[in-house]
Amino acid sequence: xxxxxxxxxEDRESSPYTGxxxxxxxxxxxxxxxxxxxxxxxxGALLDLPGRPSAAGVRxxxxxxxxxxxxxxxxxxxxxxxxxxxxxxxxxxxxxxSGTRTPGRDDTExxxxxxxxxxxxxxxxxxxxxxxxxxxxxxxxxxxxxxGVQDRTEEWxxxxxxxxxxxxxxxxxxxxxxxxxxxxxxxxxxxxxxRQRARELLEGWYVGDGWYSDGDGRAFDHYNGxxxxxxxxxxxHLAAAxxxxxxxxxxxxxxxxxxxxxxxxxxxxxxxxxxxxxAASAAVGLxxxxxxxxxxxxxxxxxxSGSLRHFLDRGALTEDGLLHLGWYGPHKASLQTYSGPSSxxxxxxxxxxxxxxPGHPLWTDPEEPAPVETADRVLALPAPxxxxxxxxxxxxxxxxxxGSDHVRPHDGETATDDPLYGRQAYSTRxxxxxxxxxxxxxxxxxxxxxxSVRRRIHPLxxxxxxxxxxxxxxxxxVFTAGPPMVPxxxxxxxxxxxxxYELRVHRxxxxxxxxxxxxxxxxxxxDDSVVSALHALxxxxxxxxxxxxxxxxxxxxxxxxxxxxxxAGGTTVHVSLAALTAEPLPLEEAVTELVxxxxxxxxxxxxxxxxxxxxxxxxxxxxxx
Numbered sequence: 001x002x003x004x005x006x007x008x009x010e011d012r013e014s015s016p017y018t019g020x021x022x023x024x025x026x027x028x029x030x031x032x033x034x035x036x037x038x039x040x041x042x043x044g045a046l047l048d049l050p051g052r053p054s055a056a057g058v059r060x061x062x063x064x065x066x067x068x069x070x071x072x073x074x075x076x077x078x079x080x081x082x083x084x085x086x087x088x089x090x091x092x093x094x095x096x097x098s099g100t101r102t103p104g105r106d107d108t109e110x111x112x113x114x115x116x117x118x119x120x121x122x123x124x125x126x127x128x129x130x131x132x133x134x135x136x137x138x139x140x141x142x143x144x145x146x147x148g149v150q151d152r153t154e155e156w157x158x159x160x161x162x163x164x165x166x167x168x169x170x171x172x173x174x175x176x177x178x179x180x181x182x183x184x185x186x187x188x189x190x191x192x193x194x195r196q197r198a199r200e201l202l203e204g205w206y207v208g209d210g211w212y213s214d215g216d217g218r219a220f221d222h223y224n225g226x227x228x229x230x231x232x233x234x235x236x237h238l239a240a241a242x243x244x245x246x247x248x249x250x251x252x253x254x255x256x257x258x259x260x261x262x263x264x265x266x267x268x269x270x271x272x273x274x275x276x277x278x279a280a281s282a283a284v285g286l287x288x289x290x291x292x293x294x295x296x297x298x299x300x301x302x303x304x305s306g307s308l309r310h311f312l313d314r315g316a317l318t319e320d321g322l323l324h325l326g327w328y329g330p331h332k333a334s335l336q337t338y339s340g341p342s343s344x345x346x347x348x349x350x351x352x353x354x355x356x357x358p359g360h361p362l363w364t365d366p367e368e369p370a371p372v373e374t375a376d377r378v379l380a381l382p383a384p385x386x387x388x389x390x391x392x393x394x395x396x397x398x399x400x401x402x403g404s405d406h407v408r409p410h411d412g413e414t415a416t417d418d419p420l421y422g423r424q425a426y427s428t429r430x431x432x433x434x435x436x437x438x439x440x441x442x443x444x445x446x447x448x449x450x451x452s453v454r455r456r457i458h459p460l461x462x463x464x465x466x467x468x469x470x471x472x473x474x475x476x477x478v479f480t481a482g483p484p485m486v487p488x489x490x491x492x493x494x495x496x497x498x499x500x501y502e503l504r505v506h507r508x509x510x511x512x513x514x515x516x517x518x519x520x521x522x523x524x525x526x527d528d529s530v531v532s533a534l535h536a537l538x539x540x541x542x543x544x545x546x547x548x549x550x551x552x553x554x555x556x557x558x559x560x561x562x563x564x565x566x567x568a569g570g571t572t573v574h575v576s577l578a579a580l581t582a583e584p585l586p587l588e589e590a591v592t593e594l595v596x597x598x599x600x601x602x603x604x605x606x607x608x609x610x611x612x613x614x615x616x617x618x619x620x621x622x623x624x625x
Contacts, residue, residue: 063126518564
């Protein structure tokens with residue numbers, strides 16, 4: 001795709017996989033900033049980008065445009081040691097002066113006040129980007145502001161310290177504001193209190209394997225990298241403080257997260273706020289900058305540049321250089337109510353990589369293969385209940401979800417389908433179907449013609465060995481119409497991943513007589529270069545059918561989904577083999593024998609004759625030679 005701004009020539013000697021160098025990153029940052037600043041107010045306080053407004057309203061959206069692009073400018077200038085050839089900081093200095101002059105007023109420039117998250121809280125999110133940008137550029141911007149502008153900016157920022165955040169990663173926004181104020185000698189008991197509060201919450205949200213839950217409950221998604229790791233690790237790095245605890249967790253997170261990028265650079269399409277796109281690579285860049293990473297500099301650059309280029313090459317920008325609201329082009333199902341025209345610019349967090357100066361190994365070492373390009377891999381993450389499966393031949397990464405549901409502990413289980421969390425599996429080549437279409441990668445119990453959805457997920461374990469892995473969970477089916485539940489009804493699910501194959505086993509307990517069970521596979525488009533297979537092994541009617549999803553996915557304008565169906569009643573076991581691959585995989589090349597008896601499922605793999613054994617209650621999965 002032709003970009004609205006010019007990039008340097010590719011360097012295939014230094015970057016054989018992507019062609020991108022540090023100069024490309026600087027050029028992209030400058031190009032995004034130049035395109036966005038065409039839509040600024042005269043005083044530069046708001047960037048009113050064109051497009052549908054968010055639920056917070058157009059004034060908040062304008063602040064969002066200022067704050068999120070400021071973060072890109074700050075990484076750009078700080079990484080260049082204050083070098084600012086395009087004069088970005090002068091523009092943001094003008095905007096600070098204009099926006100803080102009369103906060104809360106309904107005029108051309110004034111910023112909205114920071115209030116509680118349930119009232120008009122979006123400015124609290126943006127306060128963190130402004131504070132971080134000011135901290136990064138303090139020697140060149142903050143120290144040269146008039147004292148009055150400094151005082152007004154502090155007073156506006158302190159609204160974040162005095163109001164209630166949303167009960168999740170939002171608590172790191174006042175933490176970040178307080179960190180900036182302390183860094184410029186304006187700390188006090190108020191700043192110390194919010195920082196201590198955030199640290200205590202982070203300890204409670206940390207579950208292990210390098211993963212935090214985004215608030216109480218089990219919400220594991222991209223917010224781990226671009227928020228829950230980014231803010232505390234970067235805070236310690238900028239303060240030259242001991243970051244051992246947070247740094248160790250980031251390193252452990254990247255052990256698994258480094259596997260979550262496809263060979264074509266795509267991150268996993270999974271969780272909310274996906275319109276932030278290449279912000280998904282922020283944790284990788286942060287690890288390289290701070291040294292808290294298991295990845296080599298060459299592999300790190302391969303991942304971050306691959307992700308950046310992936311979206312630039314696939315239409316993420318409009319003709320005039322603005323980021324679309326969507327994934328590649330516009331895509332409504334990728335958005336939330338808080339998504340506005342400037343929301344995609346949280347992608348600016350990827351430019352944290354520019355804090356590594358030009359002579360850093362991140363930029364000087366040659367690119368190395370990404371983890372997905374080195375071998376077939378299966379990695380179980382028991383703490384979040386996730387199973388990562390990648391295949392070298394096609395470069396596809398799949399994520400099997402047995403632990404992340406985005407349902408808070410005090411919330412009831414509603415019958416609302418949540419495609420971004422409720423599906424059994426996600427990948428770098430497919431997106432979930434929209435909630436009004438047939439659900440992909442989903443098991444539904446049908447009682448009286450009413451189908452169920454999966455909401456709260458209860459992990460049962462995860463593990464594996466060399467070249468294989470498993471994860472298991474149970475859920476209580478919630479019905480889309482009629483009564484909210486059937487007493488005693490429960491579904492236990494196990495995924496065993498081996499090579500490109502996914503053995504999916506479900507035990508349905510307590511289903512009424514004459515119930516039905518349906519199970520779907522991956523959603524693909526008619527022109528996709530990938531193949532979705534779903535084979536019936538046990539407990540299904542003969543064969544599968546293809547159903548249409550006219551709203552498509554983020555990867556396909558129109559999609560189709562394979563579906564199996566079978567009878568249920570009492571306790572039944574249903575086994576299938578799924579695959580998402582570049583070439584069709586005949587069933588006989590995968591499995592040669594299946595035995596289901598006495599509460600156990602045994603599968604013989606055609607590849608080497610090894611036997612997978614799945615036992616229910618208590619859960620036990622093994623692979624025997």
